[in-house]
Amino acid sequence: MIDTLQIKITKNSNSRLAETEFKDIPFGKIFTDHMFVADFEDGEWKNFEILPYGPIPMSPAISALHYGQAIFEGMKAYRLPSGEISIFRADKNFERFNISADRMAMPTIPEEIFMQGIATLINMDRDWVPTQENYALYLRPVMFATDDSLGVRASSNYKFVVLASPTGPYYTKALKVKIETKYTRANEGGVGYAKTAGNYARSLYPFAQAQKEGFDQLIWTDSATHSFVEESGAANVMFVLDGKLITAAVGETILNGVTRDTIIALAKDKGITVEERKVTVAEIIAGAKNGTLTEAFAVGTAATVTQIGEIGYEGELYQLSDSSTRTISTGIAKELNEIRNGLAADKFGWNWIV
Numbered sequence: 001m002i003d004t005l006q007i008k009i010t011k012n013s014n015s016r017l018a019e020t021e022f023k024d025i026p027f028g029k030i031f032t033d034h035m036f037v038a039d040f041e042d043g044e045w046k047n048f049e050i051l052p053y054g055p056i057p058m059s060p061a062i063s064a065l066h067y068g069q070a071i072f073e074g075m076k077a078y079r080l081p082s083g084e085i086s087i088f089r090a091d092k093n094f095e096r097f098n099i100s101a102d103r104m105a106m107p108t109i110p111e112e113i114f115m116q117g118i119a120t121l122i123n124m125d126r127d128w129v130p131t132q133e134n135y136a137l138y139l140r141p142v143m144f145a146t147d148d149s150l151g152v153r154a155s156s157n158y159k160f161v162v163l164a165s166p167t168g169p170y171y172t173k174a175l176k177v178k179i180e181t182k183y184t185r186a187n188e189g190g191v192g193y194a195k196t197a198g199n200y201a202r203s204l205y206p207f208a209q210a211q212k213e214g215f216d217q218l219i220w221t222d223s224a225t226h227s228f229v230e231e232s233g234a235a236n237v238m239f240v241l242d243g244k245l246i247t248a249a250v251g252e253t254i255l256n257g258v259t260r261d262t263i264i265a266l267a268k269d270k271g272i273t274v275e276e277r278k279v280t281v282a283e284i285i286a287g288a289k290n291g292t293l294t295e296a297f298a299v300g301t302a303a304t305v306t307q308i309g310e311i312g313y314e315g316e317l318y319q320l321s322d323s324s325t326r327t328i329s330t331g332i333a334k335e336l337n338e339i340r341n342g343l344a345a346d347k348f349g350w351n352w353i354v
């Protein structure tokens with residue numbers, strides 16, 4: 001990458017690193033010493049800056065707050081055995097960020113700003129990249145509309161910010177999930193494929209209802225018929241049915257997950273048959289009943305692979321196989337972990353050393 005971007009750097013003179021306890025660190029609550037910020041004004045990106053992480057003064061009229069033009073990404077940086085730092089498949093997150101921007105009538109961002117902003121931030125906060133197994137530095141690029149105007153239209157001004165947050169292992173136990181047949185996450189013609197704020201806002205109430213019923217998470221179904229499985233929470237969902245790995249094909253209502261894509265590539269590489277297609281609730285329930293559904297799991301950057309232990313559907317609870325028997329998902333998750341931590345050959349060229 002060419003080092004063209006002029007970035008103004010203000011060093012944080014009060015590092016919080018020494019006082020930060022990495023063990024049992026909660027997801028997304030602790031931020032590193034710095035953040036990267038850029039502005040979109042007068043039709044161009046400018047004011048590239050690294051500064052101490054902290055509040056950004058803003059008008060309460062900014063349109064992101066009122067009308068929701070806000071998009072984000074999530075990726076992780078890993079410490080390799082050599083001590084180098086690698087970001088996993090950041091090119092895919094960059095591509096998707098601009099797909100989200102386009103759908104939300106926001107400006108796209110040039111690759112060098114996205115990538116150099118991230119690389120420079122990592123360089124400032126290198127010591128924050130954890131060395132412990134199963135830990136990483138989570139990176140959160142976000143863009144939001146900053147016009148201070150209540151007019152309903154696409155904003156003219158935007159801010160792009162990259163935050164970094166050290167994270168450890170996510171869920172450990174297999175989850176009890178409910179197949180949701182009333183509320184939906186996405187619909188045809190909507191914004192389900194964009195990583196945009198409103199998709200998460202609309203999911204919170206149904207999620208809270210499911211929690212009251214004793215579930216840990218939801219499996220979303222299609223808005224028209226509730227007969228097709230779409231995603232699980234804010235992650236893609238996969239099944240092993242009759243020995244084949246099946247998952248919903250990406251489209252308007254399915255977010256094109258980087259972890260999903262990675263697991264499919266690794267599965268194919270292992271000679272496992274993969275089907276990306278419409279997945280019916282009926283076949284999943286039938287498989288749970290007759291034992292041909294041997295694995296079910298959610299996949300995403302935050303938790304990588306989260307096993308699903310029980311599925312609730314129309315008042316019935318279906319117990320799935322013991323997670324310790326799930327050789328396909330655990331085998332692929334292990335290989336994925338080894339690749340991104342530099343413990344196995346990076347044969348697909350997924351690691352970007354910064």
Ligand SMILES: *Cc1c(COP(=O)(O)O)cnc(C)c1O
Pocket residue numbers: 074195231233234235236255256257258259260299300301302
């Ligand atoms: C972020 C996200 C995913 C997972 O994408 P990754 O790139 O694997 O992290 C899946 N579904 C939704 C709705 C998401 O927001």
